[in-house]
Amino acid sequence: MKLEGKHFLIIFIVLILGLSVISASFAYSGTGFTHDIPFSKYSSQSNDNILNKYDDTDCQAEFTGKCTYVTDGDTIEVDGLGKIRLVGVNTPERGQTGYICSKRFVQKLCLDKEVSLDIDDSKYTDKYGRYLAVVIVDGKNLNEMLLKEGLAEVMYIPPSEFYPYDWAPDTDGYSKYVSSYSSSNSGSSSSSSFTTGSTSSSSGSFIASANSHKFHYPSCRWGKKISEKNKVTFKSRSDAISQGYEPCKVCRP
Numbered sequence: 001m002k003l004e005g006k007h008f009l010i011i012f013i014v015l016i017l018g019l020s021v022i023s024a025s026f027a028y029s030g031t032g033f034t035h036d037i038p039f040s041k042y043s044s045q046s047n048d049n050i051l052n053k054y055d056d057t058d059c060q061a062e063f064t065g066k067c068t069y070v071t072d073g074d075t076i077e078v079d080g081l082g083k084i085r086l087v088g089v090n091t092p093e094r095g096q097t098g099y100i101c102s103k104r105f106v107q108k109l110c111l112d113k114e115v116s117l118d119i120d121d122s123k124y125t126d127k128y129g130r131y132l133a134v135v136i137v138d139g140k141n142l143n144e145m146l147l148k149e150g151l152a153e154v155m156y157i158p159p160s161e162f163y164p165y166d167w168a169p170d171t172d173g174y175s176k177y178v179s180s181y182s183s184s185n186s187g188s189s190s191s192s193s194f195t196t197g198s199t200s201s202s203s204g205s206f207i208a209s210a211n212s213h214k215f216h217y218p219s220c221r222w223g224k225k226i227s228e229k230n231k232v233t234f235k236s237r238s239d240a241i242s243q244g245y246e247p248c249k250v251c252r253p
Helices: 002-026 047-051 099-110 142-148 172-184 189-193 197-201 237-242
Strands: 063-072 075-078 082-086 114-119 131-137 206-209 214-216 231-234
Touching (some): 082 142
Parallel strands (some): 082 131
Antiparallel strands (some): 063 114, 075 082
């Protein structure tokens, strides 16, 4: 009987180990995105040095609270709301190259500080129950900063209020994506976010924020977010371009 008991114990242990291996093989490992930027690039910089490189965001602060914990480069916890997943971006997973740098960058700007959130009105939470939002630090879009610093990749999952390719650096890959995206969505519900030129040109004006470098049709969802005190208007597209503004990549004026 003792021998049978030992055999049972051995079989039980083997089964447990086998299940652990299977579970690990199915565990989420991210998209495989990595980067080799060392955190030393930022450790000697003050927060102001980093933030001053970016324009104030047009995103609206819908909730403000203290960041109490940083899980990784794209997930934080905010007092009074809980876990927040930075919408539209993806940073390296734990154990992958770049994980520590992306995480520490977010810690440097957010941890134990007040941050604001513009929660995605099209999809409030992800499947894990985390709020999807743009994190606003001293008026700057942290999601955008991660992309432009090369610390994150775009992760665009519609439906979403936000179009993260607007935050990403301009690249050939981006241009190809926009072309592919527009073609694949022509005639679909998502194409409704792109305003036709005939509709908007009838208003005879274009708008922009004094704190941004993009101009929009008045009916653009980004244009609607511009506060009246920051709103700048132009009589024509050429007028906006001559003053240094670039056309919005969502409404494409």
